[in-house]
Amino acid sequence: xxxxxxxxxLFFSTQLFAAEGKLIATPGVSQVEGSAGGGLVPxxxxxxxxxxxxxxxxxxxSQGSVDDFRLRSCGAQLNLFDRVEFSLAEQTFRVNALDTxxxxxxxxxxxxxxxxxxxxxxPMLSVGMQYKDLKDDTIAKALGADDNSGVDWYIATSKLHLxxxxxxxxxxxxxxxxxxxxxxxLLGFGGPNQDNYFMFEASTAILLSRELAFGIEYRQxxxxxxxxxxxxxxxxxxxxxxxSVSVTMAWLDLGKIAGAPDQDGLYxxxxxxx
Amino acid sequence: xxxxxxxxxxxxxxxxxxxxxxxxLFYQLGGREGLSxxxxxxxxxxxxxxxxxxxFFDAKISRFRxxxxxxxxxxxxxxxxxxxxxxxxxxxxxNINESDxxxxxxxxxxxxxxxxxxxxxxxxxxxxxxxxxxxxxxx
Ligand code: HEM
Numbered sequence: 001x002x003x004x005x006x007x008x009x010l011f012f013s014t015q016l017f018a019a020e021g022k023l024i025a026t027p028g029v030s031q032v033e034g035s036a037g038g039g040l041v042p043x044x045x046x047x048x049x050x051x052x053x054x055x056x057x058x059x060x061x062s063q064g065s066v067d068d069f070r071l072r073s074c075g076a077q078l079n080l081f082d083r084v085e086f087s088l089a090e091q092t093f094r095v096n097a098l099d100t101x102x103x104x105x106x107x108x109x110x111x112x113x114x115x116x117x118x119x120x121x122x123p124m125l126s127v128g129m130q131y132k133d134l135k136d137d138t139i140a141k142a143l144g145a146d147d148n149s150g151v152d153w154y155i156a157t158s159k160l161h162l163x164x165x166x167x168x169x170x171x172x173x174x175x176x177x178x179x180x181x182x183x184x185x186l187l188g189f190g191g192p193n194q195d196n197y198f199m200f201e202a203s204t205a206i207l208l209s210r211e212l213a214f215g216i217e218y219r220q221x222x223x224x225x226x227x228x229x230x231x232x233x234x235x236x237x238x239x240x241x242x243x244s245v246s247v248t249m250a251w252l253d254l255g256k257i258a259g260a261p262d263q264d265g266l267y268x269x270x271x272x273x274x
Numbered sequence: 275x276x277x278x279x280x281x282x283x284x285x286x287x288x289x290x291x292x293x294x295x296x297x298x299l300f301y302q303l304g305g306r307e308g309l310s311x312x313x314x315x316x317x318x319x320x321x322x323x324x325x326x327x328x329x330f331f332d333a334k335i336s337r338f339r340x341x342x343x344x345x346x347x348x349x350x351x352x353x354x355x356x357x358x359x360x361x362x363x364x365x366x367x368x369n370i371n372e373s374d375x376x377x378x379x380x381x382x383x384x385x386x387x388x389x390x391x392x393x394x395x396x397x398x399x400x401x402x403x404x405x406x407x408x409x410x411x412x413x
Contacts, residue, residue: 051373052372163397168397208289
C-alpha cells in the first residue's frame with residue numbers, strides 16, 4: 001500500500017498539465033461508485049479541478065475492509081468544462097466467508113444544472129445516473145435478486161460556506177437517489193421485499209485548513225432482499241495537499257451485510273488529478 | 275451513525291471555542307499595519323505569478339496598491355472609505371475568467387499565510403470578497 005501511495009504521489013506531482021481552475025479541495029474526492037463525492041455519497045460537484053474553460057481527467061482507487069468483506073473500487077473520471085462528468089469504475093467485492101470475489105462495473109454520468117460550490121447564491125445542483133453491470137451474479141440470484149444490472153438516478157445539492165463555523169469553511173451535501181440496487185448492486189437488483197426506491201444520503205465536513213477536511217456521511221439503502229440491509233455511515237479525513245492528489249481515510253460503519261452483522265472497518269482512497 | 279455525529283459536533287464545539295470576540299475583521303487582520311503588509315505580499319505574489327501578472331502589465335502599481343488597500347479596509351469594516359470606480363467599471367473588458375479569479379484567491383490566501391493570519395480569519399476575508407465575483411469575471 002505504501003509503495004502504491006508513493007508511486008501515486010511521484011506520478012501526479014511531476015505531471016506537466018493539470019486543470020487548476022477550481023479552489024483547492026472544492027471538487028471533493030471519489031466515491032465508491034466512481035462519481036465525484038465523498039466516500040459513499042455522490043456530491044453535486046463534478047470531479048477534478050476543471051473550471052468552465054477547462055477539462056480534467058482523474059484516476060482513483062479505494063479500498064474498504066470491514067469484518068467479513070472487502071470492497072475495492074478503481075476507476076477514472078472525465079470532467080468537461082465543469083458541466084458534465086463521465087465516470088467509469090470497477091468494483092471487486094470480496095466475500096471472506098465464501099472465499100470468493102464479485103465484480104461489478106459502473107458507468108456514471110453527472111451534469112451540473114446550477115451554481116458553483118463556493119460562489120453562487122443558492123446551493124449547487126446536479127443530477128446524475130449510474131449504470132451498474134454485475135459481472136458475477138451467482139450470489140445475487142441465490143439471495144433472490146431479480147436482475148444483474150440496474151440504473152441509479154440521483155439529484156445532489158451542495159454548498160461550501162466560507163468562514164461559516166467560527167471562521168472555518170463548512171461543507172454540506174444532500175443527495176436523493178432512486179435505486180433498486182442491493183448493497184450497491186453487488187448483490188444484484190430488486191428482490192422479493194422491494195417496496196422503497198427513494199433513498200436519502202448526506203455528507204457534511206469542516207475544513208480545518210485549506211487542505212484538510214474532516215467530515216461524516218450517511219447513506220440510506222433499500223432492503224429488497226429482506227436481509228435487513230442497513231444504512232451506511234462513515235467519519236472521514238481527507239487531505240488534499242495540492243491540486244494533483246488527494247488521500248482520504250475513513251472509518252466505516254456498514255451495519256449488516258448479507259446477514260453478517262456489525263461490519264466496521266477502515267477505508268482508504270487515493271485520487272490523482274490531471 | 276450517532277457516534278459519528280457526536281464526534282463531528284464535538285469538533286464544531288471545539289472550533290467554536292477558539293472563536294475571538296466580535297472585533298472588526300480589519301482589526302483581526304492586524305489593522306493598518308497588518309493589512310498593509312498583506313497588500314505588499316499580495317502585490318509581490320501577483321508579480322511572480324505567470325497566470326495573473328499579464329493582466330497588470332499596464333497597471334500603475336502605486337495607485338493599485340492604494341486603491342486595493344482602501345477597498346480591503348472598507349470591506350473589512352476598517353476606518354476607510356473606498357471611493358474608486360465600481361468593480362464592474364474597473365474589470366470590464368479584461369476578460370478575466372473563473373480560473374483567474376480562483377488563482378487570485380489562492381494568491382491572497384498565500385499572502386495572508388505569509389503574514390501569519392490565522393486560517394479562520396483568512397476565510398472571513400475571502401468570504402467578503404466572494405460575492406463580488408460576478409462583477410469581475412466574464413464581463
Ligand atoms: C474580489 C476580487 C477583486 C477585487 C476586490 C478587485 C479590486 C480591484 C481594485 C480596488 C482595483 C484598483 C482600481 C483602481 O486602480 O482604481 C483593481 C484593479 C485591477 N484589477 Fe481587480 N479586483 C478583484 C479581482 C481581480 C481579478 C481576478 C483580476 C485579474 C486576474 C483583477 C485584475 C485587476 C487589474 C489588472 C487591475 C488594474 C487596473 C489598472 O490599474 O489598470 N482583479 N481591482
